[in-house]
Amino acid sequence: MPVSKRTARYRLPVASAALLSFSLSLSLAAPAFADATPKATPPASPSTGPADAPPAGMSTVGGARLGQAGTQVNLGSGAPVLPKDVTARSWIVADAESGAVLASHNAHWRLPPASTLKMLFADTVLPKFPKTRKHRVEASDLTGIGSGSSLVGIKQGETYSVHDLWLGVFLRSGNDAVHVLSAMNDGVERTVADMQAHAEELQALDTHVVSPDGYDEKGQVSSAYDLTLIARSGLQKKDFREYCSTVRASFPGATTKNKKGRTSRESFEIQNTNRLLAGDSDIAPYQGIAGVKNGNTSNAGATFTGVAERDGRVLLVTVLNPKKDEHNEVYKETARLFDWGFTAAGKVEPVGELVAPKNAQATAQPGANASGTPESNASTKPVAASSAGRGDASGMATALAVAGGLLVLLAGAVFLVNRRWPVPDLMRRRTRR
16 A cells, blocks of 8 residues: 555644743752753773663763652652553653653663664754755665664665664665764764764763664663753754654665666655554554654663653653563553653652753854754744654654744843743644544
């Protein structure tokens, strides 16, 4: 059956007042949960899988509580208790707009990230090439791909658009697409260096990059906190939002020649492996889901960062390596934490915050990217994202469509005042009738 080319687009505005809510006192004095001297521990070097317990002395970026082992939460009056059936070694629930961390568990535990690291790859490389640019794949582009890697099916000698390649990265978690884009970016070594520099700019200091695709490598680690920071940064970019929320798409296949010498190129369907977005036999698409990225390797186990909206509130949840070994467990635990977060929001005191990038204290312009630089991939106007494909099992999924501009208020041109990274518009894809 041919892939549908229709894309439903709807907009669900979030109250703009929430985006303009600033607190001068929080910027002029350190937040109660902030550590005046946040620290980061040196990179771990896992080789046979994560340890059974988090190390002592974890990073305190975002607040001292986040550096403590175990579950961190401040339940207020009427707040629901955390779900008891969450077995992940590390997780975090945060407000995507304000950056408040509602609850966490070993937030800064440095663990293998698997393909969730592709969020950092995309946030770093995506702005560099227009989506219409074409690239003919050479044999050298596909070297160094790890054994057993997830692939989208890129063929040597074929030409692909940058748009095609990013669909391969986000939907099929294709390491072959990552390596082709890395080749376009002057190679894997250069791309790894760019990713590491970008992680440091975002203050994702638990992250140590060895491979751009998240393939298991000694010393390659991140944390639930860092992956949530990275996702939040990526979601400021319109194209990032489009790709991570796309359920199904058509991907170019091989070029063939018939008996008359005429060439043609077939295409095939690819589906997003994010089960909260696409659904599966034992799990329905999560209502309000809008991405972001999943991963799974023998060393990392199952990993996932997701973003979802309900009643005008947007939450980010990251879950790393559930101990419970059941099918789609990482998605089921993520869904439980989303449910808790939406119910608990407004009834808990934050235990920390998602910090802004290092240079965010410089003057930022509306329509700027995460570095404060104006770009065509960011806009202050609500832009509907694309969620290509057919209806899913639940008949409801949400694709994030958001103004990519960063709202910043400067006091005396020195202090950043309660920076909010807005996620003001969502597109809802509804059941076909």
